[in-house]
Amino acid sequence: MREVQQERAIATRQHIIESAAAVFDAAGFAGASLGRIIEQAGTTRGALHFHFPAKEALANAVLNEHNSRMSAVVEEVIRSDGSALEKIVVISKTTARMIDKDVLVRAGTRLLMELTYTGDLPVAYRMWIDACENMVSKAIEDGDIVPTISPETVAYLVISSLAGIQMVSSVLSGRSDLDQRVDEMWEVLLLGLVPADRRWKVAGLLSSVPRT
Amino acid sequence: MREVQQERAIATRQHIIESAAAVFDAAGFAGASLGRIIEQAGTTRGALHFHFPAKEALANAVLNEHNSRMSAVVEEVIRSDGSALEKIVVISKTTARMIDKDVLVRAGTRLLMELTYTGDLPVAYRMWIDACENMVSKAIEDGDIVPTISPETVAYLVISSLAGIQMVSSVLSGRSDLDQRVDEMWEVLLLGLVPADRRWKVAGLLSSVPRT
Numbered sequence A, B: 001m002r003e004v005q006q007e008r009a010i011a012t013r014q015h016i017i018e019s020a021a022a023v024f025d026a027a028g029f030a031g032a033s034l035g036r037i038i039e040q041a042g043t044t045r046g047a048l049h050f051h052f053p054a055k056e057a058l059a060n061a062v063l064n065e066h067n068s069r070m071s072a073v074v075e076e077v078i079r080s081d082g083s084a085l086e087k088i089v090v091i092s093k094t095t096a097r098m099i100d101k102d103v104l105v106r107a108g109t110r111l112l113m114e115l116t117y118t119g120d121l122p123v124a125y126r127m128w129i130d131a132c133e134n135m136v137s138k139a140i141e142d143g144d145i146v147p148t149i150s151p152e153t154v155a156y157l158v159i160s161s162l163a164g165i166q167m168v169s170s171v172l173s174g175r176s177d178l179d180q181r182v183d184e185m186w187e188v189l190l191l192g193l194v195p196a197d198r199r200w201k202v203a204g205l206l207s208s209v210p211r212t
Helices: A002-031 A034-041 A045-051 A055-079 A084-101 A103-118 A122-141 A151-173 A178-193 B002-031 B034-041 B045-051 B055-079 B084-101 B103-118 B122-141 B151-173 B178-193
Strands: none
Touching (some): A002 A055, A002 A103, A034 A045, A084 A151, A151 B151, A151 B178, A178 B178, B002 B034, B002 B045, B002 B103, B034 B045, B055 B084, B084 B178, B103 B151
16 A cells, blocks of 8 residues: 555656656746646645755756656667767767657756756766766777867867757757757767778768768 | 936946846846846836836847947957958957956856747847858868868857857856867867868967967
């Protein structure tokens, strides 16, 4: 009996997180009212407060779930076959697609950008940069990236550019060209980062770049 | 007499815009209350309403002033000596420094990012991308950028990356490494975009990149 109750509580909590994500995605952190989240979830104020004492707790739950979903995809790609450089490109393209398709990831991305200014989130971008830096180091060892630029420099640029492209593409095209813009980013970056005789290894991953 | 009154009204309006910028920079659009802006400006609710009927009008005034200041710098660089490629690099570095030094430009940058989601600002990024595209086309004509990538692709990436770097640098270092990160962006981009025999022309502009 208590197990059933626990399961129900977990399902309710998850349902509230998904509902909050839909509201955060549409209205942002400041614009999201608890009333609207309660309405979206079809729950009561009491049930909401039982799981989340305040809007901040809801935003944190959305950001945690966003982080879990992104990390799951990253780890799946890392476990797959392929070179480190190919994996970096695939991860950037796959996560861009998740922002477009998954309302929770989209809400997390919006919250991450908005809460940037509260100073509460110093670790979020740093974590992605560190993960990318490790893979760039591996790609340099493989000879797929030139060794003359520091892995941290490359990783910082890749993560920042992806964040910026996501933002600009969302304003200018409602993200309809996000895939294309990520491809184009790689088209330019790989020209400088990949030794000419290795470029064929990644060209096939970019739909817009001819295999030469 | 009426002229003096007009001058005074213009000065008051400008002072209110500067005060609003300080509040928008600190609190964001949603967090900025008219009461706090009135307090910051040391003015009355009546005077504020005479010039700006609502917070949206204040935000628009800050964005217009942000745009004027950025455009003034861009036009000054364009009129100066130097190649189109050098000018693109100088503009990106100068505007990054303005974000750090000028509270109005900083407020405009924050509003631009926050209002991204309202869908009211489709033209802002587009305008910067178009201006950059023109200069990239000129740099391709000069032989300073390889002709194999479309100028629009390069311009979109440069503007998006600058937006992303500004955002990530503001979270991770309070913008203390913004100059360095913009240099590093160019270090990587120019590796791919500039023919090897032209690279000396821009290397001197990047403090972190040795002249080779």
